[in-house]
């Protein structure tokens with residue numbers, strides 16, 4: 001299947017590829033109000049990762065983003081249970097400044113758990129350049145941390161203008177555009193070309209045929225990161241899409257693991 | 273595994289989907305070449321002009337596109353008969369069958385009518401009697417779909433293009449109540465979704481579809497090929513169920 005790719009041959013035959021140990025840079029965990037998840041627990045997610053050949057998932061527990069009563073502790077528990085397979089983004093809820101300050105103050109003591117920050121401005125209804133986010137941006141900029149932001153084309157909260165502004169103002173942040181400014185693919189590619197520290201993350205991008213080819217043709221093979229929103233989307237679906245796209249196996253290795261390996265090594269979070 | 277794709281179109285969309293400037297649509301020949309590359313044996317095809325331009329012209333374009341290709345079966349698009357656009361319904365269905373059409377689609381929003389008995393009763397009663405599948409791209413129209421199935425509980429309906437933002441709580445009640453409702457998986461990319469569905473309902477009412485050329489062939493092919501269900505169940509979803517449904521279509 002996919003007759004022109006050796007990598008596809010391996011994935012279709014075995015479901016995974018030892019030569020291509022995947023890093024998923026965008027996950028969540030646990031139940032969530034809007035979707036029935038058959039596999040929401042850390043254990044079930046690890047099972048899926050095993051099935052698909054995903055060696056490492058960087059995630060942010062739904063509770064950290066949607067339930068201030070529980071917060072980031074949920075992510076930490078899961079990472080400490082599966083330290084070889086999981087790392088977390090510290091979830092930022094801009095409505096709870098004191099809790100955020102406390103989380104950031106504890107960040108350096110929990111580097112075994114957290115590799116960066118996660119923003120979900122479209123859901124929290126606060127724009128990236130609002131004062132409430134500034135402590136998080138400054139913290140990440142000082143440390144050169146990855147910040148995975150949900151980004152969406154047309155959004156005034158986390159759309160292209162906000163992304164450009166943040167990339168200019170915080171040049172040390174490794175800015176991961178979750179969903180690649182979904183729908184505004186041209187702007188996503190332009191921003192990723194303009195700013196060396198901006199990466200395009202592919203959750204919910206891979207269900208639209210052709211976007212990946214557009215990004216690779218724009219010279220961005222080295223700046224694309226695989227992601228699934230696990231437990232939302234089956235990694236096999238995303239992998240199968242990447243195998244189907246009209247790009248090379250070298251591009252596929254870049255997207256599925258090499259770019260993430262380099263990024264994580266750069267920020268001192270080298271996967272095992 | 274043998275794949276029979278129940279959700280793919282030919283033709284050029286009026287507006288190419290964003291991000292697909294190079295080749296937004298395909299001819300029947302290009303579709304067959306892409307199916308060869310992916311390893312798909314057969315497809316049940318519609319023509320994008322049925323949605324974007326005009327159902328009648330689109331139906332004719334579909335008939336021309338699949339003529340002579342025995343790997344391609346077709347879908348025609350319905351209209352409410354009150355405007356006399358389809359002519360005599362029995363003759364229209366006979367022409368459809370002669371053109372290789374095995375299933376039907378309805379685009380109520382684009383064609384501006386309601387998916388209800390008042391509008392489509394004469395057409396849908398014939399589809400139900402002949403066990404002709406109706407493929408519906410669901411979108412957000414769940415209320416209308418519930419109403420439609422309440423009126424036509426025997427209809428064979430394939431729920432297609434489920435969006436990826438969580439649809440189980442919408443479609444599972446329909447699966448439990450109406451025995452001829454099936455789901456097509458191109459948009460059902462939920463992790464563990466295939467396994468959970470098959471565990472609760474068996475494999476007989478889930479159908480492989482790719483969504484090509486708007487989506488890639490290989491996404492759900494790989495997901496299905498490595499789903500944790502029996503080989504027999506995988507094969508049923510990949511092709512067997514659609515073979516069975518189309519085999520039941522009456523005169």
Ligand SMILES: [Zn+2]
Nearest residue numbers: 026028150229
């Ligand atoms: Zn997310």
